[in-house]
Amino acid sequence: MPRKKSMRALPTPEVPHHPYGPSRWPALLECSHYEGRATSSDAERGTALHQLFARVLVGEEVEEPGDLFEANVVKLAEKYRSMHLEDKGDLAKGERTLLVETLVWLDVPMGPVSDIYGRPDCAFMDRNHILHVIDLKTAENPERDYLPQLIAYASGIVTSTDFDPVAVCFHLAYADSGREVTVQMQADEVWCRYEELYERIQDIASGKQAAPQQCGWCSLCAKYESCPAARAVAETVSATLADAPERWPEFTPARKAQLCVLAEAVGKWAEAIKALAAEDAKGGAVIEDAENGIFYEVRPRTGKLCFTVETLWAVVRQHLSPDEFKSCLDVAQARLTDALKARGVKPKEVKALLEAAGTRAKPTLVFVRRSA
Numbered sequence: 563m564p565r566k567k568s569m570r571a572l573p574t575p576e577v578p579h580h581p582y583g584p585s586r587w588p589a590l591l592e593c594s595h596y597e598g599r600a601t602s603s604d605a606e607r608g609t610a611l612h613q614l615f616a617r618v619l620v621g622e623e624v625e626e627p628g629d630l631f632e633a634n635v636v637k638l639a640e641k642y643r644s645m646h647l648e649d650k651g652d653l654a655k656g657e658r659t660l661l662v663e664t665l666v667w668l669d670v671p672m673g674p675v676s677d678i679y680g681r682p683d684c685a686f687m688d689r690n691h692i693l694h695v696i697d698l699k700t701a702e703n704p705e706r707d708y709l710p711q712l713i714a715y716a717s718g719i720v721t722s723t724d725f726d727p728v729a730v731c732f733h734l735a736y737a738d739s740g741r742e743v744t745v746q747m748q749a750d751e752v753w754c755r756y757e758e759l760y761e762r763i764q765d766i767a768s769g770k771q772a773a774p775q776q777c778g779w780c781s782l783c784a785k786y787e788s789c790p791a792a793r794a795v796a797e798t799v800s801a802t803l804a805d806a807p808e809r810w811p812e813f814t815p816a817r818k819a820q821l822c823v824l825a826e827a828v829g830k831w832a833e834a835i836k837a838l839a840a841e842d843a844k845g846g847a848v849i850e851d852a853e854n855g856i857f858y859e860v861r862p863r864t865g866k867l868c869f870t871v872e873t874l875w876a877v878v879r880q881h882l883s884p885d886e887f888k889s890c891l892d893v894a895q896a897r898l899t900d901a902l903k904a905r906g907v908k909p910k911e912v913k914a915l916l917e918a919a920g921t922r923a924k925p926t927l928v929f930v931r932r933s934a
Contacts, residue, residue: 583680584711587759589706591707614632614635614639618635618636618643660685664722665681666719682697698737700737713732713755717756730747
């Protein structure tokens with residue numbers, strides 16, 4: 563059982579991620595060389611969804627969801643809030659407390675890294691003394707095992723609160739699909755697993771790192787472009803992928819799935835190579851293999867022309883009718899949506915306006931990788 567410890571207060575919103583905090587455990591345990599990228603638009607999107615999740619959990623009123631992701635997040639948060647309210651009723655008495663984005667400290671008995679902390683999305687105890695630990699993810703990815711993160715959160719929650727669970731139920735909620743995956747373990751099993759995971763994290767922190775591994779976290783790793791593991795995978799599968807299209811009907815469903823994963827890995831590697839080559843060429847480096855007749859060069863590209871509808875119509879109106887002109891316009895839907903929202907139009911009304919103005923293309927199949 564995790565040991566209770568006296569917590570020192572930290573400012574809540576401004577606390578940065580701990581370099582070995584629970585959210586980084588899943589990636590580090592798969593590849594000890596993992597290093598997160600700088601903030602991206604995807605990360606900003608994830609932050610916005612988590613903020614929406616937290617607001618609904620504590621009972622705040624929120625605007626009508628603007629898309630399917632937001633609708634799923636609201637629905638999931640309402641479900642967990644209802645579970646807690648129906649089970650406990652009162653949110654402010656000891657174990658009745660609903661923890662939402664609360665800073666917790668892990669049980670860290672010894673090692674090079676001390677005072678590890680994290681911030682679970684949501685947690686509460688039910689009347690049967692089962693601790694529920696909930697984490698929201700933007701998208702499902704079967705290549706990522708998030709359970710170590712949730713196990714670490716469970717240790718931090720018990721260390722930092724009066725909770726004394728007999729079992730822990732872990733909930734993974736996915737914004738893209740609206741699905742929920744749950745795993746329940748007895749408390750003793752959770753603490754044993756935590757000690758094993760914590761020992762591995764401490765080994766990584768002390769420099770005991772294995773060779774880089776190709777894993778489900780490569781696309782988020784800042785070292786991916788120069789990673790030897792990614793290069794090895796690309797070299798290994800390139801011959802297999804070369805004849806895959808011709809032999810596709812021969813493959814089993816499992817083999818087809820494997821080839822999709824390999825194609826994705828090689829595609830990322832290829833994009834990284836092209837980006838690095840372009841930077842070299844811009845700097846004046848020669849990229850060529852004269853012996854085999856391979857030459858690359860950088861050619862200047864004219865900047866993209868941009869217009870406003872008014873100025874463009876003023877120039878072409880003597881040649882085109884209004885209907886002909888309208889048929890040539892390509893509206894950036896995302897920008898138009900943002901502009902309407904900025905003017906105070908509600909998301910539901912924006913959606914209705916766009917549906918009324920446009921026509922939908924014939925539905926197509928989209929393949930989405932997900933966990934079982």
